Amino acid sequence: MLLGLLDVARRAPDATLAIFPSDHFVRNETMWLHHVERATDTVAHLPEKIVLLGIPPDRVDPGLGYLEPRRPLPLGGGAPAFEVSAFHEKPTTSDARRLIAGGALWNSFVLVFRLPAILMLLQRSLPAAVAGLCGRNDPTGLERAYRNLTPWNFSRDFLARIPDSLVAIRADDVGWSDWGTVEAIERTLVALGRNPPWGARGTPRWRRRESHSSIATADQRLANFT
Structure with missing residues (x-):
């Protein structure tokens, strides 16, 4: 820089x-x-x-x-x-x-x-x-x-x-x-209702580490941005 x-x-x-x-x-x-x-x-x-x-x-x-x-x-x-x-x-x-x-x-x-x-x-x-x-x-x-x-x-x-x-x-x-990590990209795509193209093999790694309540909160937060 x-x-x-x-x-x-x-x-x-x-x-x-x-x-x-x-x-x-x-x-x-x-x-x-x-x-x-x-x-x-x-x-x-x-x-x-x-x-x-x-x-x-x-x-x-x-x-x-x-x-x-x-x-x-x-x-x-x-x-x-x-x-x-x-x-x-x-x-x-x-x-x-x-x-x-x-x-x-x-x-x-x-x-x-x-x-x-x-x-x-x-x-x-x-x-x-x-x-x-x-x-x-x-x-x-x-x-x-x-x-x-x-x-x-x-x-x-x-x-x-x-x-x-x-x-x-x-x-x-x-x-x-x-988007400096794969997990961050996955988190955004799932919150937008889109499956990561590399996620077909199973649940994304970040979702296994976070509770469903946290996911719902993040999804709702991003939904409010529309």
């Missing part, structure tokens, strides 16, 4: 950018875009902030990131926006349960921000990573730079360190799912 940001900075240094993961599912695209527009408006008012779309959890999932909202921001109508007191990347199951009980939101990893703001924050948090890639345009230089870089995680090593620079937009009624 850093290399892409630096590339955009060479062509449009004052740009406002939105980052969308490629492996997510959204049922209500109209409402989803409404929340993205809300995030863009928030960045226009708070150009020094990184705005993330936060999803209200419907289960305990230690495989996701969690945003702990703090004070609501007085930004007028639209989806609620909050300061962030802490960012937790893939907590333990017990910590995830505690965070949900306290009102935490899942991190959808959809981010909206001003390019100068995020590059300044990256420079402060990960100066060696930024210095290692700055000005590396040729393939040979990039290959050498990547060999010398220390691996780092955008969520754990960056976002989790700058909660005061984050804003969370609560994205309700979108039917969101992170």
Whole structure:
């Protein structure tokens, strides 16, 4: 991601950018875009902030990131926006349960921000990573730079360190799912009344681990998004 940001900075240094993961599912695209527009408006008012779309959890999932909202921001109508007191990347199951009980939101990893703001924050948090890639345009230089870089995680090593620079937009009624696992895809398809094409051999693995009441709750929740 850093290399892409630096590339955009060479062509449009004052740009406002939105980052969308490629492996997510959204049922209500109209409402989803409404929340993205809300995030863009928030960045226009708070150009020094990184705005993330936060999803209200419907289960305990230690495989996701969690945003702990703090004070609501007085930004007028639209989806609620909050300061962030802490960012937790893939907590333990017990910590995830505690965070949900306290009102935490899942991190959808959809981010909206001003390019100068995020590059300044990256420079402060990960100066060696930024210095290692700055000005590396040729393939040979990039290959050498990547060999010398220390691996780092955008969520754990960056976002989790700058909660005061984050804003969370609560994205309700979108039917969101992170399709990073087969189980997540199966969960969505079954909730939509569609059998996974690979499920003909038997009950999907995730259904054996969850109670029928949990399935019914998830099905009803997604049905309400139509």
